[in-house]
Amino acid sequence: xxxxxxxxxxxxxxxxxxxxxRAIEQYRVEHQTLPASLAVVAGMRFIDPRELTDPWNRANxxxxxxxxxxWIYTLRSLGEDGIDGTPDDIVVQGGKLDxxxxxxxxxxxxx
Numbered sequence: 001x002x003x004x005x006x007x008x009x010x011x012x013x014x015x016x017x018x019x020x021x022r023a024i025e026q027y028r029v030e031h032q033t034l035p036a037s038l039a040v041v042a043g044m045r046f047i048d049p050r051e052l053t054d055p056w057n058r059a060n061x062x063x064x065x066x067x068x069x070x071w072i073y074t075l076r077s078l079g080e081d082g083i084d085g086t087p088d089d090i091v092v093q094g095g096k097l098d099x100x101x102x103x104x105x106x107x108x109x110x111x
Contacts, residue, residue, distance in 0.1 A: 009055035010090065013077040016051055017092040020060060020075055023047040025095060034064045034071045054090075058082055074098075 020038065023046035027035045035041045038060065042049045054060055054077035061076040072094050079088030091098035 009080070010088075012055045013079070013090045014092075014097060016054060017060065017075045017077060017090060018095070018097070019051055020047060020062075021092050021095040023051075024062075024073060024075075034073055036064075038062045054078070056080060056082060 020041070023041045024035060026046055027041055027044065038047075038052050041047055042052055052060060056077075056079070058078055061078075062073060063076070064071060064073040066072075075092040076084075077090040078084055079086065079090055081088055
């Protein structure tokens with residue numbers, strides 16, 4: 001696959017996921033729990049519904065999960081190639097941008 005001729009899409013995806021993360025945190029403060037889905041957050045007008053998709057027009061992924069006594073979440077854009085677990089995925093965990101995988105790494109299940 002050829003590189004995206006508009007690298008600004010990657011930066012837009014990062015900004016989008018960070019905005020979603022702020023909305024999730026706002027929801028958490030108001031409800032003392034994580035939302036069940038991004039649609040819940042959008043329905044409560046914490047975010048613009050257009051933020052539910054990435055710059056490649058694919059749904060952003062939201063994965064809440066329990067870790068010990070806490071609930072944490074991961075937000076993910078599948079990046080330009082649209083394939084889960086590849087180096088171009090953009091991942092925000094608990095509000096922080098996760099370091100991208102190295103280009104020569106193999107796709108990991110669940111990543």
